Amino acid sequence: MSSEARTPAPPRNRANTRRSATDHLRRALMDLCDHRGQVLTHTEKAWASITFAGTRHRLALLFAGAEAVAAAERFIACLPDHEFAIPGQLVADAGIAEVDHRLMPAERMVVQCDLLLLEEG
Template sequence: MQLDPAASQSMLRAACRPPRGRPWLPLLSALLALGQGKAELLSHAERAWASVTFSGTRHTVRLAFCGAEAVAAGEALIDALPEHEFAIPRQLVADAAVVAVTHSALPEPRLEVEVELLLLDEV
């Protein structure tokens, strides 16, 4: 395996730049913060959304919380999500809902949460 330090630095600079027009990175950052840093991102899907008067994107995110402390953080996310005020540049979170929750106890406590969010473009 070969590593290219110049390419690695270029990717890091690109990742640290503020996103232009695509709200997925600030959205995922906000969700992970709402999960108190204890969530593992399992998947993210984004699709365009539009009505007669608004346009935006619909996001489906799956998060996993492993361990008793993480599960408690996941349950707090479930409670807080519907009323949470997101601060995403040039976006309004019009809807945030938990659509699926899966609990398991063995081999350790685990909680999987699937959420859907509708983001509208602010003009």
């Protein structure tokens, strides 16, 4: 057994971990669907007009099982009017692009949503 003192690893400071607007968006969407959805795909594309800059996001979320599908239905109803709180960003538009609901062999729903985030400032 060594008598040398080991230098402990510095504690992980979560406050120093910088989250991107995309991270905040995903977390907000998961909160909105009661963490019942799983992100299948997420694409992000730069967007700009004469006066604004931002990003367009398209996500496909999978909801598997009856309880998850019920959460998806609430998500679909709430998304367009939801007030997002994403630091430095304004959600200018949020909507459902496509819904695929299957009952067999097990109930599942895939929801595609589109969001436009604009940089505040």
